[in-house]
Amino acid sequence: MRDQISKLIKEIKETAVTGQEELEKYRLRFISRKGVMNTLFEEMKKVPNEKKKEMGQMLNELKQTAQEKFKTLIVSLEVEKKDTGADFMDLTLPPSSSELGSIHPITQTRNRIVSIFEKIGFNVSEGPEIEDDWHNFSALNFPPNHPAREMQDTFFVEKDPDIALRTHTSSVQVRVMENQKPPIRTLSPGRVFRNEAISARSHCIFHQVEGLYVNENVSFADLKQTIYYFVTEMFGKNTEVRFRPSYFPFTEPSAEVDISCFICGGEGCNICKHSGWVEIMGCGMVDPNVLTNCGIDPEKYTGFAFGMGIERITMLKYQISDIRLFTENDIRFLKQFQRLNY
Ligand code: DAH
Numbered sequence: 001m002r003d004q005i006s007k008l009i010k011e012i013k014e015t016a017v018t019g020q021e022e023l024e025k026y027r028l029r030f031i032s033r034k035g036v037m038n039t040l041f042e043e044m045k046k047v048p049n050e051k052k053k054e055m056g057q058m059l060n061e062l063k064q065t066a067q068e069k070f071k072t073l074i075v076s077l078e079v080e081k082k083d084t085g086a087d088f089m090d091l092t093l094p095p096s097s098s099e100l101g102s103i104h105p106i107t108q109t110r111n112r113i114v115s116i117f118e119k120i121g122f123n124v125s126e127g128p129e130i131e132d133d134w135h136n137f138s139a140l141n142f143p144p145n146h147p148a149r150e151m152q153d154t155f156f157v158e159k160d161p162d163i164a165l166r167t168h169t170s171s172v173q174v175r176v177m178e179n180q181k182p183p184i185r186t187l188s189p190g191r192v193f194r195n196e197a198i199s200a201r202s203h204c205i206f207h208q209v210e211g212l213y214v215n216e217n218v219s220f221a222d223l224k225q226t227i228y229y230f231v232t233e234m235f236g237k238n239t240e241v242r243f244r245p246s247y248f249p250f251t252e253p254s255a256e257v258d259i260s261c262f263i264c265g266g267e268g269c270n271i272c273k274h275s276g277w278v279e280i281m282g283c284g285m286v287d288p289n290v291l292t293n294c295g296i297d298p299e300k301y302t303g304f305a306f307g308m309g310i311e312r313i314t315m316l317k318y319q320i321s322d323i324r325l326f327t328e329n330d331i332r333f334l335k336q337f338q339r340l341n342y
Contacts, residue, residue: 001043005058008036012065017073026073030066037063102338106207106326109314110189113209116233120226122187122211127172129191133162135171139293140250155193155204165193169210170250170307173286176212177294182301183215189310200322207310212286214296214303220253220285223304227283231259234313240266242277251284251305263319271319278316281308 012030017023029035040059047055103111114124127135137149147153148167157163172188188210196202213222224243231241240260248254258279261272268274283306288298311323318337320326325333 001040001047001055002058005040005055005062009062009065012062012069015069017077020077023073023077027070031070037066100338102334104326104334105314105318105337106310108337109310109317110207110209112234113230113308113310113313114187114189116230117187117211120185120229122185122213125172125176125186125188126190127166127169127175127188129166129193130157131164131166131171133164135174136164136166136168139174139290140170141287141289141293142249146249153195155195166190167194168192168307169208170305172210173212173250173305174290174294177214177291177296182296182303183213184303185213187211198324200324203311203323203327205327206323209308209310211306212303213305214286214291214301216301218285218302218304220304223283223285223306226304227257227281227306231257231280235259235262235317243283246282246284248282248284250287250290251282252287254282254284257281257283257306262316271316280313280316281306283307 008030015026017026030037040062044052044055044059118124133149137146142148154167155165157165169188169190169192172190173186176184176186176188190208190210191205192208193205194202196204198204211226213226227243228241231239239262242258243255244258246254246256256279258277260266261269261276261278263269263271264276266276268276272278283304286303286305291298291301291303311326314320314326315323
């Protein structure tokens with residue numbers, strides 16, 4: 001038995017443990033109740049009384065050696081685990097919070113406009129941002145030398161005078177009328193491009209919503225009533241509306257729509273430039289030439305159209321003084337629109 005114990009002490013000292021699996025093997029053999037210790041303690045019972053003291057001491061020495069090495073191994077392997085970070089995770093720590101995103105103010109305004117018109121039967125149609133001259137200008141009754149076609153207003157694609165980035169969403173009315181029979185009630189939101197210097201008031205990329213209604217017996221009274229409805233929904237019941245005669249090649253007669261300034265209530269302030277009114281859109285009765293260009297009989301059908309800038313509506317509603325804020329992605333600006341305000 002003495003030899004057996006000496007051999008085991010030697011074995012313990014020589015056993016190399018480098019990982020968790022080997023540590024467990026070590027534990028089962030030298031520490032566990034079912035390991036070698038158990039067998040030795042059983043044998044102890046058979047040892048004659050006069051030798052018991054000596055054997056007992058050796059056995060204790062063996063036990064201590066085994067346990068001390070076990071403790072050291074646990075500590076060193078634990079340190080290693082932490083060093084690599086592989087298996088170490090403190091599950092008691094609170095989770096780190098993630099930032100909540102929100103819908104861009106331009107998208108919020110677009111969605112609000114669409115939902116107002118959807119209630120009175122308008123659907124949504126879209127067209128390409130890269131357009132040909134026909135859909136952006138010619139079909140809309142722009143004369144060949146109209147200033148809007150000039151290089152300083154329009155971004156042409158690769159110097160091809162026939163292809164350009166659309167300068168307004170009115171191009172979508174042409175596409176809809178070419179492909180659908182009246183009655184047509186459609187709203188076309190989208191991005192438009194103009195070759196303009198970027199400043200607080202204008203940008204070369206912005207958004208518009210175009211509206212179009214074509215049917216038998218559509219009158220200017222229908223247009224006015226539709227605009228009144230929109231203004232009430234968007235800006236509130238007490239907002240006043242006025243129509244100012246204007247000119248667009250694709251509508252006859254044409255008008256611009258002003259609303260009473262909702263900041264000063266018509267008294268005069270910076271937003272309305274002390275006039276008491278702010279302009280929100282252009283509109284008019286679809287010119288018979290446009291209907292003909294799109295394959296719709298102007299003797300049978302009439303229609304109205306309107307167009308507004310989404311940035312402009314949003315700037316008025318939220319008193320935003322610089323259009324560049326919409327595209328700068330400044331989180332301090334965007335955070336103010338986190339909750340849907342419409
Ligand atoms: N297309 C015009 C623009 O970009 C806006 C517009 C005015 C649209 C009058 C219309 C309209 O449909 O009838 O300035």
